[in-house]
Amino acid sequence: MKVLIIEDEELSAERLENLLRAIDTDIHVLAIIPSVFETISYFQNPTNIQPDLIFLDIHLEDDNGFRIVESLNLMIPIIFTTAFDDYMLKAFKTHSIDYLLKPINPLELQASLLKFRKLREPAKEKKEAPAAGHATEKYKDRFLVSAGPRIFTFKTSEIAYFTIEQRATFLRLFDGRHFAVEYSLEKLTQLLDPASFFRINRTLLISIHAIRDIHTISAGRLKVELDPPASQEVFVSPERITEFKSWLGR
Structure with a gap:
């Protein structure tokens, strides 16, 4: 799994990287980026490897982390990391997997990664299309x-x-x-x-x-x-x- 960490606190970034490696040795951190500007530049460079998953701090050194999502129209799954809970609802309205409060709890991080993997797994069994003349499931309106x-x-x-x-x-x-x-x-x-x-x-x-x-x-x-x-x-x-x-x- 290829991961990008967007975090302006060096110690927090290092701790997250160490936790990820401890949970799964197959996780490869592509880069640790401290700012909105550098992150946008990373994605605009066609030679850079695209991550499977992004860990995004909301408060970065030059702007709000949501600016990255808005500027690039990112559809890559995101796990938000922050010391504040003020943006939880906004985070879940983006293409997010989870919202983790700092200091990150290893068990919560593990649960977030498990959720990501489940979402990535292709459905083992495709639902059969309803037969002609049969109504699809309808909820009360x-x-x-x-x-x-x-x-x-x-x-x-x-x-x-x-x-x-x-x-x-x-x-x-x-x-x-x-x-x-x-x-x-x-x-x-x-x-x-x-x-x-x-x-x-x-x-x-x-x-x-x-x-x-x-x-x-x-x-x-x-x-x-x-x-x-x-x-x-x-x-x-x-x-x-x-x-x-x-x-x-x-």
């Missing part, structure tokens, strides 16, 4: 709700999240209104497109478009800010964090 004597219908794209409150399930729209629905969260996870909705904890099933920001509170703790805001602070269940990150980067 509309919900019927009632409020007093009135009945409303809403597109799924209008829904920010579903939540359990006082043992009942409610949907909350992006405009802030909320209505009771006759479904459990378990049933809703089967009815909704998993590319768009994810159950982050016992009481919340959210749309990816409702995420305003994500913060790492401590090891194994992710706080999510939603729009519209939830009635209380929202955290991803620890056992769902890895799957949640994969969902963000899908």
Whole structure:
């Protein structure tokens, strides 16, 4: 595996390189580059070897690391490395594999590399195309709700999240209104497109478009800010964090 490390802190770069070699001796670090300018020059030089994977620090000596992705329209998988969690959501909206906070934990690094390898592996079995006349899998795209004597219908794209409150399930729209629905969260996870909705904890099933920001509170703790805001602070269940990150980067 050919890897490019983009990092302006020499000690951090050396530590990452040593961790990579300890995890897999087949990993070859092509170069360690400290700046946005030098990185862009590297990719614009046709004689340079293209990496399979990039480790990209967000705060570089001359600019923000996202400038590289934007300037080159990079489609090479990226694992972001940073001492801050301010850019987690933006990172997962790029072609990223993972987002690692410094100092990098060797086990988290190993898990990120495993995720990269799984994504690179060609599918062992191709799904058969549906036979003529057979419908493809379709997720629920509309919900019927009632409020007093009135009945409303809403597109799924209008829904920010579903939540359990006082043992009942409610949907909350992006405009802030909320209505009771006759479904459990378990049933809703089967009815909704998993590319768009994810159950982050016992009481919340959210749309990816409702995420305003994500913060790492401590090891194994992710706080999510939603729009519209939830009635209380929202955290991803620890056992769902890895799957949640994969969902963000899908």
